[in-house]
Amino acid sequence: MQTNWIGKSSGAEISFGVKAMNYGNESSQLKAQGPQLTVYTTRPDTIFGVDFMVIAPEHELVETITTAEQKQAVEDYIAYVKSRSERERIAEKKISGVFTGAYALNPFDGREIPIWISEYVLAGYGTGAIMAVPCGDERDHKFARHFNIPVTNIIGGYYNGEEANPTKDAILENSGFINGMVMKDAIDVVINKLEEKGIGVRKVNYKMRDAAFSRQRYWGEPFPIVWKDGIAYPMDESQLPLELPHVDSYKPGPEGEGPLANIKEWALIPNSSPPAEKGAAKVPKYSVYAPVQYELAKQMRKEYTAAEGKLWEVVRDSKLGYKFRRQHPVDRYIADFICLQEALIVEVDGGYHSTDEQKLYDEERTKVLNTIGFEVMRVTNEEVINHPLKTGRKIKERIEQKRAESSQFTPLHEVEKGQGVRETNTMPGYAGSSWYFLRYMDPHNDSEFCSRKASDYWNQVDLYIGGTEHAVGHLLYSRMWTKVLYDLGHIGFDEPFKQLVNQGMIQGSSRFVFRIHGTNLFVSASLISDNGTYDGKQLDKLHADVNMVDGFELDTETFKKWRNEEYADAEFILEDGKYICGSEVEKMSKSKFNTVNPDDLVAKYGADTFRMYEMFLGPVELSKPWDTKGIEGVHRFIRKFWRLFADELKGLVVMEEEPTAAELKVLHNAIRRIENDTERFSFNTAVSNFMIATNELTDLKCHKRKVLEPLLVLIVPYAPHIAAELWSLLGHTTSVIDQPYPVFEEKYVKETSKAYPIAINGKTRTEITIALEATQQQVEELVLADDTVKKWLEGKAPKKIIYVKNKMINVVI
RNA sequence: CCGGAUGUGGUGAAAUUGGUAGACACGUCAGACUUAGGAUCUGAUGCCGUAAGGUAUGGGGGUUCGAGUCCCUCCAUCCGGACCA
Known part of the structure; x- marks a missing residue:
């Protein structure tokens, strides 16, 4: 599960010479001898199958190697790539590319390989260039077909001419010195040869995910960092720990920082050091983005559109009175223009923002940027080009309006000069969760995180139960820190957890209302036609809070x-006087308004019922939508269990008599089954075994202490509150938690006979009770004497009688 | 597209090694006790059929005396990942 996240791949980096020729770029000094093009590949064994090379549009060699004839085509292509948003590039599978006119040389056979540019190669991964092997790689193959590049087959019959085959088992053909080798084995041979010739090196590549160790949120450990003059200083150890202050509001700070920025007393540190440049301390706060993005932004800064160029002239060098940057990475996006001090982003809409999909993308982008505190303003290409100065004034007006609105806050950058400013971002969830289990072993230690003595005693965590997201995020980092601490000798184990169980999610059951697009009219669900319209009109599907829906019927007054x-003016088209909602099972989330508050259920049924009901829903590792339908059953069980001990009127009814064989059998069956269920995390069947035992004891009218007390100990992990309550009701003064676990004894559940199912040709027809120690012959006699069996045999003799002791009997006719 | 998981009644589900499919609950129906019942208790309840019986674990095929369980194949749903060279 974690392999995708660590993204380790091993292969080789290979340098291809580029054929010397007359390049379009006259200033190039590489005319005599071509430059080197370095690629990364996991499959060096396919080197003789390289039919073309592809470099990313942002690749540094693009300008250098493009020939004069291809110059225009390449420029057009790069302009096209630029015009596409990040998301389009990732989402669309459109094949696009352009030939540079240059050729790389195969280091082994000198074959000339055309070099193409295509957006399917990412600047940020590997070297930003690949060697394309169409017969072995599907994307390369599609590209080759699209541009009619001849395909060299190096895998013989494994390649059918239609589809690439990424096999490693083929025997190589058309492959020079590795002809006849199996691909797997050739990988090493080629790498060795490359290294020998000095044109390549063995290399392991990693991709990093979630590398940004910072969040603009409240809940997280604050960084012990103080910014001064734009430089981060770690706090002195003597001032630690830095504690998360209380906040009244979790809203973002005045400039879109984390909520901590709202607490001036905490965030600002009086200081007499030299005055900081205005705003300097804030700049790095927005620098939470991947290096790739930084590179991309840099590139984009060089290749701006006409409108962007004009607007830059208007806003640059604080001409408007506010400092603007252009093509600046923010979160996962790149903003066209940004004024960090005022948290305003100005986007220039090019002509390409016209389709619905792009609009949706823009909306989402705006939403994300808003959430982290930026206001987003859009201007069109036309207005910038026709009235650049007017656009500038419009931007300035917007800023001033914004300042007026937020004047109740003192923006951090306006504080007295010379003050330090705390980092107001906090650490991500996995920061603390990566090692807290170690701290738990030694929580009061104030000289180190955990003494070696304590960690040696407690050792690894026996069992980790978590969802699948945790398995990648949290587990990955706890494993890393554990390994680091182990290498440093602070702990004696290098894996944090002995066993992992992935529990499923309790999902939400969402409710939807349908609004006719552009109106306040809401249509009840079953009136909507199959193609999702009403009366031919488009509908907006909106989440409605599940708490104002009874089953599927919307409480329209609450909704208003x-x-x-927000929907005070809503009108409804009802069916039978009711508004019926649509429903869907989704992840439970506030944004989907499908969360339910467990407090209400706990108040109604108690925590034990709630706990057991969650267990009873089904296997832990499965996800299921939250549904309270069955909770009554569990609650009834708990009351029934209670009645074994006490009567509403008579109080305690427990008797001291010796239990009967039947009662002991119930108890010991329960011990065996529940112990077994608990051990294999089959909590739902354990709960049902409690129910079975309780039902049986009720039928036996058993209220005997010697049966009930062990049962109480069994139920402690399932219903701890009532277990403790009943334990004390039984007159004990010690805790039930300290009781030894009941021991199962075989002798109480031993049977002497069994009611065997009798099957004729595999179909069960009747049942005969036979002693367990019966022999095959005795069984056959008994079975053949049975009336039902005789009826099915119709006087014939059976071919065979299969007798499986303690299981079943099958008569084959 | 890749990887993982899951498909069983009206519903949540059970079925240690291939051996009585649907335990335990919810719901529904009938009944008891009740002024009342959203309390408690009893019984019934996969589907078709009066019954005998037939049929049934996503679809199709196979192995076996016997398959929810093992094998092949197709389909659906969910989760995770994804231009990763």
């Missing part, structure tokens, strides 16, 4: 008052 009366 919902979200500060």
Whole structure:
């Protein structure tokens, strides 16, 4: 599960010479001898199958190697790539590319290989260039077909001419010195040869995910960092720990920082050091982005559109009175223009923002940027080009309006000069969760995180139960820190957890309302036609809060008052006087308004019922939508269990008599099954075994202490509150938690006979009770004497009688 | 597209090694006790059929005396990942 995240791949980096020729770029000094093009590949064994090379549009060699004839085509292509948003590039599978006019040389046979540019190669991964082997790689193959590049087959019959085959088992053909070798084995041979010739090196590549160790949120450990003059200083150890202060509001700070920025007393540190440049301390706060993005932004800064160029002239050098940057990475996006001090982003809409999909993307982008505190303003290409100065004034007006609105806050950058400013971002969830289990072993230690003595005693965590997201995020980092601490000798184990169980998610059951697009009219679900329209009109599908829906029926009055009366003017098209909602099972999430508050259920049924009901829903590792339908059953069980001990009127009814064989059998069956279920995390069947035992004891009218006390100990992990309560009701003064676990004894559940199912040709027809120690012959006699069996035999003799002791009997006719 | 998981009644589900499919609950129906019942208790309840019986674990095929379980294949849903060279 974690391999995708660590993204380790091993292969080789290979340098290809580029054929010397007359390049379009006259200033190139590489006319005599071509430059080197370095690629990364996991499959060096396919080197003789390289039919073309592809470099990323942002690749540094693009300008250098493009020939004069291809110059225009390449420029057009790069302009096209630039015009596409990051997301389009990732989402669309469109094949596009352009030939540079240059050729690389195969280091082994000198074959000339055309070099292409295509957006399917990413600047940020590997070297930003690949060697394309169409017969072995599907993307390369599609590219080759699209541009009619001849395909060299190096894998013989494994390649059918239609589809690439990424096999490693083929025997190589058309492959020079590795002809006849199996591909797997050739990988090493080629790498060795490359290294020998000095044109390549063995290399392991990693991709990093979630590398940014910072969040603009409240909940997280604060960084012990103080910014001064734009430089981060770690706090002195004597001032640690830095504690998360109380906040009244979790809203973003005045400039879109984390909520901590709202607490001036905490964030600002009086200081007499030299005055910081205005705003300097804030700049790095927005620098939470991947290096790839930084590179991309740099590139984009060089290749701006006409409108962007004009607007830059208007806003650059604080001409508007505010400092603007252009093509600046923010979160996962790159903003066209940004004024960090005022948290305003100005986007220039090119002509390509016209389709619905692009609009959706823009909306989402705006939403994300808003969430982290930026206001997004859009201007069109036309207005910038026709009225650049007017656009500038418009931007300035917007800023001033924004300042007026937020004047109740003192923006951090306006504080007295010379003050330090705390980092207001906090650490991500996995920061603390990566090692807290170690701290738990020694929580009061104030000289180190955990003494070696304590960690040696407690050792690894026996069992880790978590969801699948945790398995990648949290587990990955706890494993890393554990390994680091082990290498440093602070702990004696290098894996944090002995066993992992992935529990499923409790999903939400969302409810939807359907609004006719552009109106306040809401249509009840079953009136909507199959193609998702009503009366031919488009509908907006909106989440409605599940708490104002009874089953599927919407409480329309509550709905009108919902979200500060956002839908106060709503009108409804009902069916049978009701508004029926649509429903879907989704992840439970506040944004989907499908969360339910367990407090209400706990108040109604108690925590034990709630706990057991969650267990009873099904296997832990499965996800299922939250549904309270069955909770009554569990609650009834708990009351029934209670009645074994006490009567509403008579109080305690426990008797001291010796239990009967039947009662002991119930108890010991329960011990065996529940112990077994608990050990294999089959909590749902354990709960049902408690129910079975309780039902059986109720039927036996058993209220005997010697049966009930062990049962109480069994139930402690499942219903701890009532277990403790009943334990004390039984007159004990010690805790039930300290009781030894009941021991199963075979002798109480031993049977002497069994009611065997009798099957004729595999189909069960009747049942005969036979002693367990019966022999094959005795069984056959008994079975053949049975009326039902005789009826099915119709006087014939059976071919065979299969007798499996303690299981079943099958008569084959 | 890749990887992982899951498909069983009206519903949540059970079925240690291939051996009585649907335990335990919810729901529904009938009944008891009740002024009442959203309390408690009893019984019934996969589907078709009066019954005998037939049929049934996503679809199709196979192995076996016997398959929810093992094998092949197709389909659906969910989760995770994804231009990763």
